[in-house]
Amino acid sequence: MSRPGMAAPRGLLCLLWTLSLWMTSACDDGATRAVERSGSLLEGPFVAVSRELSPESWERLRLGLGVTPETRNAEGNGTFYLALRKKELGQRWFMSAFLKQDTPVDAFGNVVWSMGARVVSFQVQNGKLYAFDVDDTKVRSELFKPDEIIEAWPVITDDATFNRLPGSEDYILFDPAAGLDRLMGMDDLGSTYDAGFEVELAFARRFRKLDTGIAFEKLVTGHAQPYIAEAYVPPRVTATLALELKRYQEGAGFTTPPAPPLTHYFLSKPRLIPNSGLLTQEVPIKWNIRPGMKPIAWVISDTLVKVQQDPRYRGYDIIGAVKRGVEHWNEAFGFQALSVRVARQGESLGDLDLNSIFFDPDPSYTSARADFRANPNTGEILGANVYLPIAWLDVAVAGGEAEPVMPEAGVASRPRLELSWNGMTPERLCELDASEALAGAAAPVVAGLAETLPPLTPKERVERIFTDVVMHEIGHTLGLRHNFKGSLTFPSSSVMEYTYLPEQAYRGGGVGPYDVSAIRYLYGLSSHLPEEAFCTDDDRWLDVDCNQTDTTSNPLELFYGTAYREKLRATLETGAPPPADALLNSVLQYVRSGRSTQEKLRAWNIATEGLLAPIPPETLAAFPGYGDRADAQSRRILQRLYLDNARTRGLFMSADPQPNSLFTPVLLGQLRGNLLNVDGVRSRATRRTAIDILKKLQTYEAFTLLREARDVVEASLPGLSGQARMDAEDLVSRLVQATSPYFN
Structure with missing residues (x-):
């Protein structure tokens, strides 16, 4: 235990040590670099330590990734090592990954995806820092507890400048730009190709210190080996990953109800029940939302602010429509569980410490999408994202007119290849396709459905349609699955329906009665399961009334x-x-x-x-x-x-x-x-x-x-x-x- 008054002498010693390095800079250029390094005093579980690259290394990065010494500072901290405090070895951490960019565009399309979260711990052996998957889902018995290596970074031992830092002996210095980086191609059905991508170059940037961990980005580039003739696999691939390491913790008072007989909710991956003969258990996935909590914040990308100024959309409150799409869910909880704001300067696409609503002004892709990442042990959601394409805004504008003229569908049906990274794969909850909504709207409007409701102005219709899309995707991030029987009543009993476009505005005024029932049961606010008609994706092959973009009770x-x-x-x-x-x-x-x-x-x-x-x-x-x-x-x-x-x-x-x-x-x-x-x-x-x-x-x-x-x-x-x-x-x-x- 330290005694009062000891902190000041230690700080003085550190100051004197720093000054001595500065005074001897003419003799030792490495000491100058040490002074420039973040803090010079090693504190906390992870510390970023800046590094220098040779001209030859910069040239390789310029050719492979387009990274130069001039651009690296504009993109973040530049190149760096990471130092891990040794007493963190064996402790549990969340490792989360988010695929921010991938090219070539004709294969991937640059659509952002969460790749989920793992529970990891660190061990050192043979010059590498290993990250092991240590969640509880694979423990079969007290005897069989499998170990799985997720990542391995080279340990750096010969950095003389770092080794002179006070406390460096308590840390392990490693290179986050190196590692396994096992990239694999996946088709749109989730099938992984046997051949992977050999990574040639990697570059770490944008180190950020978080309240309970760190985050940084990683650029990798490589080529497919071998080229696969049966499916299109690009010969060269470049990807940008956002990575986050946060201390493992479970939400205070977090509980989940038993999985109901109907699949109202997304369920966790099967977890082995130890010593049970391979019996498994699944639990509904949810946030740790409860009365009195700090609301979960959602952040809208600033691209929507720019689009709002476009003359085509200036007459509509598009930002307000998105905000309402988030905040309407507070009606289901009965208290403020969610809040929403526009992104601030410096907040970036794919920052895993944010729950982001990405608005994409490129019309090439037409599906609104949602993803989340959850604690594999408990099903507690750690973070989520929503992707909104401008195609849905155009559909809302077209559908909001008195005599709508539907835009032609975009390039939505092209074959798609996805990347997995070190065994972590894209998490899909939904792909709400605007082109499918247009196709469904081609059917004749059924007379009489809207006669009992007040007429809506074109502005109201546009904003409500877009709000409905946002509510649908936010509902997925709260744990709800589709309900394709919501349309058996009018307006639909659920925003989790793929709503028939001419009726969508009437559902955009708030969540439906099914949504309220489902949320209140999932989050422990009611003991009663939803009683409204329900079916989901798995039922579409079993129940003839379980259809998308239809309507009426018959x-x-x-x-x-x-x-x-x-x-x-x-x-x-x-x-x-x-x-x-x-x-x-x-x-x-x-x-x-x-x-x-x-x-x-x-x-x-x-x-x-x-x-x-x-x-x-x-x-x-x-x-x-x-x-x-x-x-x-x-x-x-x-x-x-x-x-x-x-x-x-x-x-x-x-x-x-x-x-x-x-x-x-x-x-x-x-x-x-x-x-x-x-x-x-x-x-x-x-x-x-x-x-x-x-x-x-x-x-x-x-x-x-x-x-x-x-x-x-x-x-x-x-x-x-x-x-x-x-x-x-x-x-x-x-x-x-x-x-x-x-x-x-």
């Missing part, structure tokens, strides 16, 4: 059916383009997987309205070309239900419609009518399709129809000649092949 008949009927009628009567694949699949998914036999039959009737054989002669006479168009659309529907590749079928792509007492007789009747060409408009291709489906059904009823058709067509041969006879003979041959034998 989407089949009032939304998809309305749009499909209008398109199909125009096709048959005027020759307009047929309903798009997405719209057709949206109707046919109810034929495949409707919740009742009645719903399956209703969907079939909607899909085939005006197509059923026989088509009345007066209809064929009234609209020239009607028969050919009806034949083509009938064949398209039958193929999509039973024969098309699974990838073309939409969400319920693997399932053929199952037999049932209502739908099956109607289907068989239409297959018979098409096969026998009862109205004279069915083509060879359609009749062959009917044969293929009847063969695939493998039922006695289908077998009977094929035999009947074989006999009828064969009996017609003597009265036919020319092309008609050849078509009939071909059909007989196919029918014989289908029935001899029939059952597989």
